[in-house]
Amino acid sequence: RHGLGENANDGSDDELIYLEPDEKFVLRVTVSNSMKYFLLNIDGQVTKEVRYMPTSTPKGTFSTIAPREHGVIYHVSHHGSYFYILTNCDQAKNYKVVKAHIDDPSNRANWEEVLP
Numbered sequence: 001r002h003g004l005g006e007n008a009n010d011g012s013d014d015e016l017i018y019l020e021p022d023e024k025f026v027l028r029v030t031v032s033n034s035m036k037y038f039l040l041n042i043d044g045q046v047t048k049e050v051r052y053m054p055t056s057t058p059k060g061t062f063s064t065i066a067p068r069e070h071g072v073i074y075h076v077s078h079h080g081s082y083f084y085i086l087t088n089c090d091q092a093k094n095y096k097v098v099k100a101h102i103d104d105p106s107n108r109a110n111w112e113e114v115l116p
Contacts, residue, residue, distance in 0.1 A: 018062065039076060050074065065106060066089075074087035082101055084114065089108070096115060
């Protein structure tokens, strides 16, 4: 982690936020469309995981939207009190949209289907 405007250095003082042990995955950091969450996208060819952290607490830690599951891909956006998730979970061949409350998005039992 390196703050904007902090002294430039060789990176030895920077804090490691996340280290992906599996070289088959690529990391991307984005910001939600609402600008309220940093999203750490961990992308593989057939599997994806997304972690989130409020932009209001940039020195916080990332939490997982849904744990990595082989063959499951999902994309996340945020609006109000929910994360909206486009996913192929539960054998949704053409994907479906679900919403998960921001308090506990990792509990898939609480996901509500919005568009089957």
